[in-house]
Amino acid sequence: MLGAVETTLIYTFLLGSLYLLVSLGFSLICGVLRIFHLGYAYIFTATIYLTWMFMTIFGTPPYSTTVLIIAIICMLAVQAGLAVAIYKGLIVRYLRHEEIIILGLLFLAIIVEQAALRFYPIQTGVYLETTVIHGVSTIGQVTVSNQLIFAAILGIVIAGLFVLFFLKTKLGLAVRAISYDVYSSRLMGIRVDRVFMFIFVLTLIPVIAATLAIAPIWAVDPYMGWGYMSTAILVSVLGGLGNIKGTMIASYIIGFVHSVVGFVFNQPVYMGLAALVVVLVMLIVRPQGIAKSETVW
Amino acid sequence: MIYVGILIVVPLLVYLISFIWPPAINLLTRVIEANLLAAIAIPLALMTISTGRMNFGPQFYIGIGGYAAALLSIHFHVPPGLTMVAAALGGVIFGFIMSPMAIISGGLYYSLLTLLFPLLFLEATYIFTDLFKGDTGLSGVAPLVSTGNFSLNLLSYAFISLTIMLVYLFAMDKIFRSRYAIQMAAVNDDEEVANSIGVNVNKVKMIGFTIAATLVAVVGWFYAHYYQAFSGQIFLPLSFMLKIFMVTMLGGRTQIYGCVIGGYFIAFLEMILIRLTGDMSPVLFPIILLILLLVLPEGLFGLYRKRKYREYMPTLRFRR
DSSP states (O other): OHHHHHHHHHHHHHHHHHHHHHHHHHHHIIIIIOOOOTTTHHHHHHHHHHHHHHHHHHOOSSOOHHHHHHHHHHHHHHHHHHHHHHIIIIITTTTTOHHHHHHHHHHHHHHHHHHHHHHSOGGGOOOOOOOSSOSEEEETTEEEEHHHHHHHHHHHHHHHHHHHHHHHSHHHHHHHHHHHOHHHHHHTTOOHHHHHHHHHHHTHHHHHHHHHHHTTTSOOOTTHHHHHHHHHHHHHHHHOTTOHHHHHHHHHHHHHHHHIIIIISOOGGGHHHHHHHHHHHHHHHOTTOSSOOOSOO | OHHHHHHHHHHHHHHHHHHHSGGGGHHHHHHHHHHHHHHHHHHHHHHHHHHTSOOSOTHHHHHHHHHHHHHHHHHHOOOHHHHHHHHHHHHHHHHHHHTTHHHHOOHHHHHHHHHHHHHHHHHHHHHTHHHHOTTTOEEOOOOSOOOSOHHHHHHHHHHHHHHHHHHHHHHHHHHHHSHHHHHHHHHHHOHHHHHHTTOOHHHHHHHHHHHHHHHHHHHHHHHHHHHTEEOHHHHSSHHHHHHHHHHHHHHHTTOHHHHHHHHHHHHHHHHHHHHHHGGGHHHHHHHHHHHHHHHOTTHHHHHHHHHSOOSOOOOOOSOO
């Protein structure tokens, strides 16, 4: 019994923190821009495959840490440029035609996925050695990868920084104002378009950090983004779209459900199903999610 | 009627050409695919307008119809006529159960939830793999037509799929020209105003949702008997949903006649790309569709609409 409680607590912390990292960006885009970012999955795939592409350009196997770092910097630059291009080319232009934005974003995700699959098929064996802490740790009866612990702590740190940014900075205040009312924010002199674009780029950070942190310990393939996006959707819906407080609570609830089903009952195939049932039940009780508000904080 | 005539003549013509040039018969598979895509997109237009929301998981009901037909056919040897009833019943039941979602959840929540259901269903096919054969799919479904001649079978399937599509098209045309359509349009435009003028918004939503789900489930039934197999891996993922959406959007944003144009356009574009570009086609296909989406915001039907203006164009909303 004690072992089960221990397992649940540890994996709730680990998975919950990771889900927080994965969902933060999606929730913010939904909450601030009010856009259903169906192309969110592309960020995961692009992170892995762009990094790999730059590694193959700048170095030869076995790739050194320097090559990896240069490749990551190049990937970040491309991702930021792509995000700006998406924002300016698609979102700004078709803001009044949501269906075009949503389908356009979805197409983008599929284009990235198919391009990755075409140029780097699964048998290529894409692997990023982004391990920060090697080895495993044993906590009580549970043995977990140190890298997973690092990813979980990273999740908390980044979420904390996001909260501080939104609560303590002027720009954060502008974002909160926009999440309350776009039109009034515009009247108050906030340059809404610039803030939107900033948020669109900012949301890349947690996703890229999560992808790089888990790349050496979990499987990567061109389709990986959809699974994470599904988790992000579940967390965001449960927490209340766009609300960081709600997203935090929801991440740990989903983490708890997954850890109980997957590690205590040893039924990992039921993890997704169980989480969805929890979300559905919660939505019936509280249709607007835990936070009950579509504002950032 | 001239357009219906063309749709009937095309399969016959392809069949006749196949006597001279046998590979031409494969065009019939594209015709069938086009008819089925249109047959899914047409009820989706009804669902979208009557609920005032965009359902991101219409393929869930294809799964319901397809699996109901396949399971009954394989395990109980139920004839196709009866499996259609079962598939339609499955559509009615699940459609009715799911329909309150269009009332309870609004805006993005509805879109997100409807998106998740087919993925959940797909996951369930892996979990209960003994029943659904999630990895390999169910095979051994009784064929709908068995003439002993492959070409004649394909021609028969082309006409059955065309019949389904045309029945849906004309039924929807009748519905959209009725007084009930005015209620649906009111719900689509503004639920609160619709409510204030006496429209029973919840009833309109539930009826529209359930009818559409049932019609889509029947297409799932056809898929199961046509392929003599059914796999969630093909019909439940997002990629299939995207194809349906593109039929709707490229056709002309929920315009039912546009869905037919969209269906044929997508089915044949895919075939041409595979022939011309080989393994680059999975990359090029979404790129071309994305460009078309941006270039033709009102779809191919919008080009017609520019010449012959139509008053009502439903709004697709996600944030409400």
